[in-house]
Amino acid sequence: MEQENGGVAIRLEGAGKRFGTRTVLQGVNLSVAAGEFLSVVGRSGSGKSTLLRLLAGLDTASVGRIRVDGKAAAQSRDDIRIMYQDARLLPWQTVADNVALGLKGKGSQVRKVALEALEQVGLSDRADEWPSVLSGGQRQRVALARALAHRPRLLLLDEPLGALDALTRIEMQALIESLWRDHQFTAVLVTHDVAEAVALADRVILIDQHTISYDLDVQLARPRLRGDADYAALEGQLLSRLLGKSEPHHQSQAA
Numbered sequence: 661m662e663q664e665n666g667g668v669a670i671r672l673e674g675a676g677k678r679f680g681t682r683t684v685l686q687g688v689n690l691s692v693a694a695g696e697f698l699s700v701v702g703r704s705g706s707g708k709s710t711l712l713r714l715l716a717g718l719d720t721a722s723v724g725r726i727r728v729d730g731k732a733a734a735q736s737r738d739d740i741r742i743m744y745q746d747a748r749l750l751p752w753q754t755v756a757d758n759v760a761l762g763l764k765g766k767g768s769q770v771r772k773v774a775l776e777a778l779e780q781v782g783l784s785d786r787a788d789e790w791p792s793v794l795s796g797g798q799r800q801r802v803a804l805a806r807a808l809a810h811r812p813r814l815l816l817l818d819e820p821l822g823a824l825d826a827l828t829r830i831e832m833q834a835l836i837e838s839l840w841r842d843h844q845f846t847a848v849l850v851t852h853d854v855a856e857a858v859a860l861a862d863r864v865i866l867i868d869q870h871t872i873s874y875d876l877d878v879q880l881a882r883p884r885l886r887g888d889a890d891y892a893a894l895e896g897q898l899l900s901r902l903l904g905k906s907e908p909h910h911q912s913q914a915a
């Protein structure tokens with residue numbers, strides 16, 4: 661693989677998003693360092709996917725400023741990849757061709773890049789099969805490979821593991837973490853799973869009442885042990901905030 665370019669920094673200043681008269685996000689201020697792993701949690705409908713779409717440059721802020729690598733997100737599109745809960749693979753293309761989608765260059769070169777990406781997600785032996793014969797977890801691995809093939813400097817993950825069983829989910833979390841460590845891209849993960857948010861992120865933000873209502877540093881050694889008291893304390897702290905309790909019951913343990 662070619663030299664990685666490292667992650668991009670993100671900066672939001674007073675960013676807001678309205679759809680007609682409905683305010684979804686308002687007064688969002690956020691700085692994400694290059695190479696940081698940020699998780700975003702919040703109630704259903706709080707605006708998490710909207711935030712991700714703004715970062716991807718797929719939509720524009722109604723007010724405020726959003727900068728990805730110092731530019732408008734839409735101008736950083738080549739550096740950004742987004743992954744969703746459903747893999748969105750083309751059923752009439754092989755696994756390798758799905759990974760190669762959108763790559764520029766000669767056929768042999770493009771295939772080489774696709775195979776390298778598949779190898780990184782442990783699926784090089786399935787390159788010439790159809791997506792329909794893969795399991796849900798394997799399809800998500802292909803989606804991850806498709807993103808990696810573009811060497812993203814910002815990987816946006818919109819509840820990518822939400823439809824997977826618990827064990828596959830934990831394996832995928834470990835894969836995402838190791839790819840993030842190897843490639844040093846910036847990662848923003850939207851998840852409903854507070855344990856997942858803590859497992860992966862350097863920092864977790866909570867979206868509530870249209871803005872960032874809580875910003876939690878996760879200073880735990882990696883890889884993280886879920887049974888660990890510090891881990892459970894941070895998870896409890898986040899859950900309390902999410903549920904709207906003013907005094908997180910685990911706060912004293914986390915201090």
Ligand SMILES: Nc1ncnc2c1ncn2[C@@H]1O[C@H](COP(=O)(O)OP(=O)(O)OP(=O)(O)O)[C@@H](O)[C@H]1O
Pocket residue numbers: 679684702703704705706707708709710711
């Ligand atoms: N294109 C759009 N037009 C109108 N309203 C929209 C549009 N996109 C999102 N919304 C509204 O914005 C709000 C936030 O939606 P969003 O999908 O960002 O929430 P979310 O936190 O990701 O929710 P979930 O966790 O359920 O996926 C919702 O009320 C939604 O209906």
